[in-house]
Amino acid sequence: MSQLFDDRVPITPSTFDLIVIGTGLPGSVIAAAASTAGKAVLHLDTNQFYGGHFASLPLDDLFPFLNSHASPPSSSSTTTTTTTITGHDDYTALPLTRRLLYSDIETVTYAPQALAQHNPKRFYIDLSGPKVLFLADKATDLLWRSGVLPFLCFKGIEMKSIYDDIGELWNVPDSRVAIFKDKRLSLMEKNKLMRFFKLVWQHLEAATDEQGSEGNSESRKISDEDLESPFVDFLNRMELPHKIKSIILYAIAMVDYDQDNLEACKSILKTRDGIERLAVFYKSRLTNAPEAMIYPMYGHGNLSGVISRRAAVKGCVCAQRVPVAVLMDKDSGQYKGVRLASGQNLYSDQLVMDPTFKVPSLPISSPPDVIASPQVLTLYPEQDASIRAIQIGGSSAEVCPKGMFVVYFSVLCDDAKQGKMLLHDAMNALLKLALSGNPYDRTLDSEDAEVKPTLLWSMLYVQELSTDQQGYFLSTPMPDANLDYNDLIDSTAVGHTVDNFDDDGSDVDAPKGTE
Amino acid sequence: MGCSASLPDRSSGRLAGPNSENGGASDAKNLRVKLVLLGDSGVGKSCIVLRFVRGQFDPTSKVTVGASFLSQTIALQDSTTVKFEIWDTAGQERYAALAPLYYRGAAVAVIVYDITSPDSFNKAQYWVKELQKHGSPDIVLALVGNKADLHEKREVPVQDGIEYAEKNGMFFIETSAKTADNINQLFEEIAKRLPRPAPSTTQQNP
Numbered sequence: 001m002s003q004l005f006d007d008r009v010p011i012t013p014s015t016f017d018l019i020v021i022g023t024g025l026p027g028s029v030i031a032a033a034a035s036t037a038g039k040a041v042l043h044l045d046t047n048q049f050y051g052g053h054f055a056s057l058p059l060d061d062l063f064p065f066l067n068s069h070a071s072p073p074s075s076s077s078t079t080t081t082t083t084t085i086t087g088h089d090d091y092t093a094l095p096l097t098r099r100l101l102y103s104d105i106e107t108v109t110y111a112p113q114a115l116a117q118h119n120p121k122r123f124y125i126d127l128s129g130p131k132v133l134f135l136a137d138k139a140t141d142l143l144w145r146s147g148v149l150p151f152l153c154f155k156g157i158e159m160k161s162i163y164d165d166i167g168e169l170w171n172v173p174d175s176r177v178a179i180f181k182d183k184r185l186s187l188m189e190k191n192k193l194m195r196f197f198k199l200v201w202q203h204l205e206a207a208t209d210e211q212g213s214e215g216n217s218e219s220r221k222i223s224d225e226d227l228e229s230p231f232v233d234f235l236n237r238m239e240l241p242h243k244i245k246s247i248i249l250y251a252i253a254m255v256d257y258d259q260d261n262l263e264a265c266k267s268i269l270k271t272r273d274g275i276e277r278l279a280v281f282y283k284s285r286l287t288n289a290p291e292a293m294i295y296p297m298y299g300h301g302n303l304s305g306v307i308s309r310r311a312a313v314k315g316c317v318c319a320q321r322v323p324v325a326v327l328m329d330k331d332s333g334q335y336k337g338v339r340l341a342s343g344q345n346l347y348s349d350q351l352v353m354d355p356t357f358k359v360p361s362l363p364i365s366s367p368p369d370v371i372a373s374p375q376v377l378t379l380y381p382e383q384d385a386s387i388r389a390i391q392i393g394g395s396s397a398e399v400c401p402k403g404m405f406v407v408y409f410s411v412l413c414d415d416a417k418q419g420k421m422l423l424h425d426a427m428n429a430l431l432k433l434a435l436s437g438n439p440y441d442r443t444l445d446s447e448d449a450e451v452k453p454t455l456l457w458s459m460l461y462v463q464e465l466s467t468d469q470q471g472y473f474l475s476t477p478m479p480d481a482n483l484d485y486n487d488l489i490d491s492t493a494v495g496h497t498v499d500n501f502d503d504d505g506s507d508v509d510a511p512k513g514t515e
Numbered sequence: 516m517g518c519s520a521s522l523p524d525r526s527s528g529r530l531a532g533p534n535s536e537n538g539g540a541s542d543a544k545n546l547r548v549k550l551v552l553l554g555d556s557g558v559g560k561s562c563i564v565l566r567f568v569r570g571q572f573d574p575t576s577k578v579t580v581g582a583s584f585l586s587q588t589i590a591l592q593d594s595t596t597v598k599f600e601i602w603d604t605a606g607q608e609r610y611a612a613l614a615p616l617y618y619r620g621a622a623v624a625v626i627v628y629d630i631t632s633p634d635s636f637n638k639a640q641y642w643v644k645e646l647q648k649h650g651s652p653d654i655v656l657a658l659v660g661n662k663a664d665l666h667e668k669r670e671v672p673v674q675d676g677i678e679y680a681e682k683n684g685m686f687f688i689e690t691s692a693k694t695a696d697n698i699n700q701l702f703e704e705i706a707k708r709l710p711r712p713a714p715s716t717t718q719q720n721p
Contacts, residue, residue, distance in 0.1 A: 416635075
């Protein structure tokens with residue numbers, strides 16, 4: 001849109017209650033919630049797309065974006081050029097610097113010819129990695145309440161698998177019918193699984209009843225002692241066979257690390273939290289929708305887009321491609337507002353920023369944590385950390401041309417080498433590389449072999465996960481390693497009025513004059 | 516286009532069909548289409564919609580706030596009905612912040628300019644190019660010169676609009692949301708130009 005919008009009109013008004021820099025999911029939610037609460041909000045983004053680190057980008061925009069937010073390979077010369085722009089006024093403008101989220105970007109094109117047949121703009125790649133929404137989770141609830149659902153399209157996750165010890169993909173039996181039909185489970189195993197689920201549902205029902213204060217719910221509940229114990233121990237006490245335990249831990253409760261070796265495990269899931277996760281899954285199943293998990297048709301970046309749009313509908317002023325500096329009072333050093341590249345000053349009481357921005361000289365916050373239909377979800381319980389994968393595409397999703405798929409893999413790792421090794425293993429197990437350069441070239445011996453999808457292109461990168469440290473300014477959380485958005489919404493809600501997000505129906509009302 | 520959404524209807528726990536699909540035609544006799552309005556800030560996009568949907572005109576409305584989604588159904592002579600799901604911009608275009616998702620999946624794009632503003636005519640051409648690049652291939656494009664009641668202040672000749680529209684395979688009309696001139700004609704003409712689904716294919720499921 002460049003030249004047409006270069007003659008920018010100054011933003012009006014010049015004073016706001018809140019300025020939000022960055023249109024990532026948390027920033028968009030905050031802008032929408034504050035606007036809905038009747039606050040004057042200015043929502044800025046330096047990019048010309050919505051979503052920041054939560055965006056879904058076309059293939060050809062992906063590398064430039066990652067690269068501009070990546071730390072250089074080794075020689076990390078921290079160029080702290082604190083050029084304070086001093087104006088003729090009473091403010092000091094501190095240009096924002098970037099915190100670099102990505103590193104070790106590695107792009108490989110296995111089949112350039114096959115890929116060249118497609119417009120790179122037909123692919124939408126989620127920067128935040130494999131993520132889904134559960135029908136009964138907090139993110140879906142937020143979308144419901146805010147009334148943005150008519151502007152979104154979803155695809156159900158049709159199939160869910162786990163990669164077992166002997167290298168086979170297992171369909172995860174996650175419903176009564178699926179358990180019943182599963183041919184790989186023995187009758188005894190089925191009974192045990194059913195009994196376990198029954199126990200959990202009874203517990204959940206009892207917990208619900210308790211809120212309505214009914215007497216005899218205690219007996220049906222799982223004891224507090226059990227709830228505080230590691231979930232894996234609880235499953236052992238239930239005498240569940242190994243493979244069923246794996247399914248529950250890695251494919252339903254979605255734990256990050258191997259739970260079988262509790263001493264070495266970095267994060268042990270308590271029974272209470274395990275049950276909580278099963279509950280979200282169970283409630284998502286109860287909705288009668290064919291799938292418990294859904295994926296936004298045009299990628300996760302779409303969520304930030306519609307929520308930003310929601311903010312605009314509620315009166316938020318949105319502006320993109322605007323480089324900004326933070327304005328501080330010369331004498332008191334207090335935050336006053338922002339200065340746009342155009343030189344315009346805009347003032348606000350509060351500022352919320354994308355986590356990748358830093359204001360030089362002032363210690364500021366950098367909040368929490370990355371990582372996203374026919375589709376498979378796979379986990380590798382035999383390593384220390386689980387690897388998650390989501391496959392989207394085929395005939396119906398809009399994230400890639402028909403007949404093709406986008407597959408996301410993610411794993412938590414301490415260093416790039418370890419992480420990439422794990423991801424390469426996973427890719428090798430599930431995908432075939434297009435070595436000949438022609439993905440449609442089928443050799444004879446592959447005919448009766450399992451047909452693996454052919455990999456045409458891949459990109460690996462490391463995204464930093466850091467935890468929230470409150471500083472002078474409020475920063476929004478960055479994408480986390482979870483499959484869902486629950487933790488992210490929790491951390492966004494802290495200190496912000498996400499409660500004010502309910503749709504009051506005025507979305508379909510007549511336009512009103514402002515100013 | 517179509518959408519195999521699987522969101523449950525909250526109250527009944529059943530699958531919600533209607534508002535989870537956009538741009539998809541329901542059947543050959545009852546079309547449902549997503550229509551987006553594009554154009555410079557202040558050309559009268561919301562006024563056109565309000566005139567069409569509610570028959571109102573509010574000269575004081577400045578920037579669209581509070582409205583983003585309206586729908587209106589019209590019946591054609593051949594007894595088909597077309598339900599327009601109209602996406603207004605919510606003022607996001609003012610500072611170049613309109614998301615592509617806004618026009619993605621749209622079956623119709625109405626590109627509006629103000630006949631008293633050559634600048635708005637340039638921006639209209641920018642949006643046409645943008646849609647040709649990123650819109651659905653079979654999108655129906657309409658070029659609308661609004662504020663036709665202000666003919667004494669006209670700066671964009673009718674002929675310029677006609678020629679540009681012809682060159683780009685668009686339908687062209689001049690309207691006035693204020694006097695309601697040509698507003699219904701605009702939407703009726705669009706409805707006639709919509710590609711009809713073949714009678715045999717009932718659903719858009721792949």
